[in-house]
Amino acid sequence: MLNNFVMPDLYPAAPEIFLLLMSFLVLFVDLAFGATQRWMAAMLTAVTLMGCAAITLAGVDGQTVLTFSGMFVDDLLSDFLKLLTYLAVIMMLIYSRRYLADRGLDKGEFYVLVLYATLGMMVMISAANLLTMYLGLELMSLSLYGLVAIDRDSPRATEAAMKYFVLGALASGLLLYGMSMIYGATGSLEIGGVAQALYHEQADKSVLVFGLAFLVAGVAFKLGLVPFHMWIPDVYHGAPTAVTMFIGSAPKLAAFAMALRLLVYALMGLAVEWQKMLLIMAVLSIGLGNLAAIAQTNIKRMLAYSAISHMGYMALGMMSGLVGGELDPFTAVNAYSSALYYTVAYVMMSLGAFGMVLLLSRAGYEAENLEDFKGLNQRSPWFAAMMLIIMFSMAGIPFFVGFFAKFAVLLAAIKAGYTTVAVIAVMFSLIGAFYYLRVVKLMYFDAPVDAAPIKAGLDLRVLLSLNGLAVAAFGLFPDALMTVCTTALIRSL
Amino acid sequence: MEFKTILFYVFSTVTVVAALRVITARNPVHAALFLVLAFFNVAGLWMLLQAEFLALALIMVYVGAVMVLFLFVVMMLDINIERVRAGFWSNLPLGILVGGLLAAEMAAVLTGRYFGLANLPPHDLPANHSNTKELARVLYTDYAYPLEIASVILLVAIIVAVTLTLRRRKDTKTMQASAQIAVKAKDRMRLVKMASEVEESAPAAKQGEQA
Structure with missing residues (x-):
């Protein structure tokens, strides 16, 4: 009975296998030396991620390879997103090194959980089956719940973790229910199989749409789109800033991959339906995110609402692929690559913004209020300029990367005929510019409240400068990144 | 009506009633026991679907292991159910309205057409399968x-x-067997060389005491 079993090709999944094996090593090393040599776990984690990057880079060949009985896909898009994920995680580790050490959070468990969350993201990015997509999501989420609660003595972090856990479990349930309906209707768990069944119109439409509604709700929760956004402000606020930075960066890439693989690759046949759902959620997210951010005095909460609005803009790109029920490959690729471009740009800006919060924090002091940015220009003109670049870019002011990202998604929306929606989105981005510019005003025109000198390590300073300059540089040369995004998508469709 | 159909309705009814009792029971131990009942009947439904392995695994793992552990936890925690459920009755009408709407909408979309009795079980498998x-x-x-x-x-x-x-509490005293075994006499006992005591006159002895 087992004679027809062929050993799966493990090579495409080499980065995942390497990361898993190294995570065991980190566990053992932490057990043996964790009490005295805390740097070892951190160093091994960084080495692991760099090793993964090297393995992934060596495997880039532009071919789409399926393995593990068609459950795992290795294509150009997955390679690109995985490399960005490693980069975002390594940056997070460097940014947060001192913050964690000051608070005694740089335990081996932190690094192990970061590795497992990264593994979950990689599984999601490479998922070619609804089952692996769900399991990857669970692996990522479970590690993130643990990370949010890792500061056990902080009641705020515990509350945030509890909320995240309960709402996350609910969203997982919705997603799983939607998947089960789609499986029931199409008889396939494979993303390709679902697409085939839809193409041949074998499946029952009403069951499919029913399942789709749950699926979209689950995806929207992970992206943080209104009305599934409630967890974002509390979790961003309650979690230790290093963990907030982690949640606000790499998982967005994985969530994008999930949305793309589930909605576009599997359920393109239902695009007319899910585009409407995304449209409503995108407009609501852009509106609520930008309006609520104005009222915040805590910068972590402000960035949380800003994340909601940014994901709304990203969804504008996602929903512009299919125009008038006709699939035009050129328009579709343009729209999805604009969404990918937006996600990448957002991750870059988000890392920089939280990096600034970490820069100003020190032992026993969380620089998480807007007031802490007052007079930053007098304390450090260079980092005030970096924050200025990041805030301008987030607001979508020209010639930073955020401007071109917004420009690309709005162009895609207009091409798809959503001119009114694009106008509304621009109006709200003008309203949103207020709270980004308020930070700039506080930095340059107010007297400092907190006059303590900035005591950050050289690594953080260099990385933050590079991050800020990258936001500016990608704004001056937007085509390079856009070309990579488009190529990755075209070669993977 | 086939015997299997009757069984299906019996199992389903008991499952639904037991699940409702889980959230309405006043005593948390009763709630946990109703959950056991619900699991048991779902296992019966699986049996009807010819998934006997899953049915038995559900009983062994959930009813046998998980729920017993759960009962222990419930009994040890001594949860004050009245306080936890404060506001239950005042929120109930809204809850019923929202839940009922959801259920009605889901039923309207799906009805019996796709997942009804006609599709259950899909095919009969041989007894030795x-x-x-x-x-x-x-x-x-x-x-x-x-x-x-x-x-x-x-x-x-x-x-x-x-x-x-x-x-790890910082003030707990724990035994370290390896350290106890490795201990040597000189770690515990210190031999001090002293000049032998010589009986002297009274004032000199007093001085020595003071020093």
Whole structure:
């Protein structure tokens, strides 16, 4: 009975296998030396991620390879997103090194959980089956719940973790229910199989749409789109800033991959339906995110609402692929690559913004209020300029990367005929510019409240400068990144 | 009406009633026991679907292990159910309205057409057909990758649980057997060389005491 079993090709999944094996090593090393040599776990984690990057880079060949009985896909898009994920995680580790050490959070468990969350993201990015997509999501989420609660003595972090856990479990349930309906209707768990069944119109439409509604709700929760956004402000606020930075960066890439693989690759046949759902959620997210951010005095909460609005803009790109029920490959690729471009740009800006919060924090002091940015220009003109670049870019002011990202998604929306929606989105981005510019005003025109000198390590300073300059540089040369995004998508469709 | 159909309705009715009692029972121990009943009847439904391995696994794992542990926890925690459920009755009308609407909408979309009795069970399998064998055949071959991810998820659950609950109190005294065995006489006892005591006159002795 087992004679027809062929050993799966493990090579495409080499980065995942390497990361898993190294995570065991980190566990053992932490057990043996964790009490005295805390740097070892951190160093091994960084080495692991760099090793993964090297393995992934060596495997880039532009071919789409399926393995593990068609459950795992290795294509150009997955390679690109995985490399960005490693980069975002390594940056997070460097940014947060001192913050964690000051608070005694740089335990081996932190690094192990970061590795497992990264593994979950990689599984999601490479998922070619609804089952692996769900399991990857669970692996990522479970590690993130643990990370949010890792500061056990902080009641705020515990509350945030509890909320995240309960709402996350609910969203997982919705997603799983939607998947089960789609499986029931199409008889396939494979993303390709679902697409085939839809193409041949074998499946029952009403069951499919029913399942789709749950699926979209689950995806929207992970992206943080209104009305599934409630967890974002509390979790961003309650979690230790290093963990907030982690949640606000790499998982967005994985969530994008999930949305793309589930909605576009599997359920393109239902695009007319899910585009409407995304449209409503995108407009609501852009509106609520930008309006609520104005009222915040805590910068972590402000960035949380800003994340909601940014994901709304990203969804504008996602929903512009299919125009008038006709699939035009050129328009579709343009729209999805604009969404990918937006996600990448957002991750870059988000890392920089939280990096600034970490820069100003020190032992026993969380620089998480807007007031802490007052007079930053007098304390450090260079980092005030970096924050200025990041805030301008987030607001979508020209010639930073955020401007071109917004420009690309709005162009895609207009091409798809959503001119009114694009106008509304621009109006709200003008309203949103207020709270980004308020930070700039506080930095340059107010007297400092907190006059303590900035005591950050050289690594953080260099990385933050590079991050800020990258936001500016990608704004001056937007085509390079856009070309990579488009190529990755075209070669993977 | 076939006998299996009657069984289906019996199992379903008991499941629904037991599930309702889980959230309405005043005593948390009763609620846990109703959950056991609900699991048991769902296992019966699986049996009707010819998934005997899943049915038995559900009874053994959930009813046998998980729920017993759950009962212990419920009994030890001594939860004040009245306080937890404060506001239950005042929120009930709204809850029933929202839940009822959801259920009605879902029923309107799906009705009996797609997932009704006509599709259950899909086909009769021969009596010697082994579910366990079928599952085992695919679990470690075609589904090896999801199985591995699931095992990693369990590992993460262990790590998170230990991270969040393991507290080493600083003031607890613990025995360290290896240190006790490795101890040497000179670690515990110090031999001091002293000049022998000589009986002297009284004032000199007094001075010595003061020094």
